[in-house]
Amino acid sequence: MNRTLWTALLDEESARMAQVLAVALPTPLHTLGLEGVRAFAAPQPPPRLTPIATVRDHHTGEPAVRIREYRPEERASLPAVLYLHGGGFTVGSLDGVDELCRRIAAQAGCAVFSVEYRLAPEHPYPAALDDVRAAYAWLLDDALRLGVDPARIAVAGDSAGGGLAASLCLALREEGRPQPVMQLLAYPAVDDTFSRPSWSDFADAPLLGREDALWFRDQYLGTVGYPQDVLANPMRATTLRGLAPAHIITAEVDPLRDDAEAYAARLAADGVSVTRKRYAGVFHGFFTEVEVYTKAREAVAEACVRLRTAFAG
Structure with a gap:
């Protein structure tokens, strides 16, 4: 699909943002190099539009992992979401998903714990x-x-974070540990073959194109002999049976679209309860931009309904 055709698919808000990005990013993202990509992706101070009762940081583990907690109210036994930000495993931060986590906490009536995991290439897989x-x-x-409430914990993430959420569920199954009550995956990075039609149809889509995704993969997995195991690439799993129920969100104009939808289909085929929603007229990255896109606010609202249902059992 050429640029003229996919441009016609974008809704008014996304078309306007694509024009802004075309000026701000006249060459593909990966051509900026690591420091340039990080400078471009660095978030502005978060808008913090959604009031929330409590926000506090925790540090746990060795090496220490920073986790930011959001609580809509101060009471015991809240359900919770572990949120994993996107950014190609190379960029992204707690601030970049601050407003999204506030909205999930407020609308789903749960605590949200946002994880600042280590980034590649300084800290490659795993x-x-x-x-x-x-x-x-x-x-x-x-x-x-x-x-x-330990019986009501969900896991969620977007893009690379969605891939990490999927990998976490597979790792828990391997360990024989309980699954989350739900996995919420927004256009998750779950395959490394880059072979489905959306990778060619939207190879030069706004923000993230095919060559950008390949560059991010190389930062995370290395350029030679990168891991083939299922925890690096969940689509490689022999079976997805026994994983947590899933809600999978995709964007119409997104190279990752077909991989995410194929993963949803595999989950369903392997007996996992799964819902799927493709949002028309938007491109990769829309889900976290709740202050920018109407479709993002719709997607978050629907995701929170799904979370409330999962928490209710």
Whole structure:
């Protein structure tokens, strides 16, 4: 699909933002190099539009993992979401998903714990996943002290964070540990073959194109002999049976779209309860931009309904 055709798919808000990005990012993201990518991706001070009762930071594990907690109210036994930000395993921060975590906490009536996992290439695979596993174990083991119901913990993430959430569920199954009550995956990075049609249809899509995704993969996994195991690439799992129920969000104009939807189909085929929603007219990264896109606010609202249902059992 050429640029003219996918440009026509964008809704008014996304088309306007694509024009802004075309000026701010006249060459593909990966051509900026690591420091340039990080400078471009550095978030502005978070808008903090959604009032929340409590925000506090925790540090856990060795090396220490910073986890930011959001509580809509101060009471014991709240359900909880462990949130994993996106950014190609290379960029991204707690501040970049601050407003999103506030909204999830407020709308889903739960505590949200946002994880600042280590980034590649300084900390390649499996460092990020090790941090996520440690954060989940900490949340589960210390749930009562943290005022969280250990039987009502969900995991969520966008893009690379969605891939980490999927990998966490696979790791928990391997360990024989309880699954989360739900995995909420926004356009998750779950495959390393880059072979489905959306990778060619949207190879030069706004913000993230095919070559950008390949560059991010190389930062995370290395350029030679990168890992083939299922925890690096969840689509490689022989079976997805026994994993947590899932809600998978995709964007219409996104190279990752077909991989995420194929993962949803595999979950369903392997007996996992799964819902899927493709949002028309938007491109990769929309889910976290709740102050920018109407579709993002719709997607978050629907995700929070799904979370409330999962928490209710």
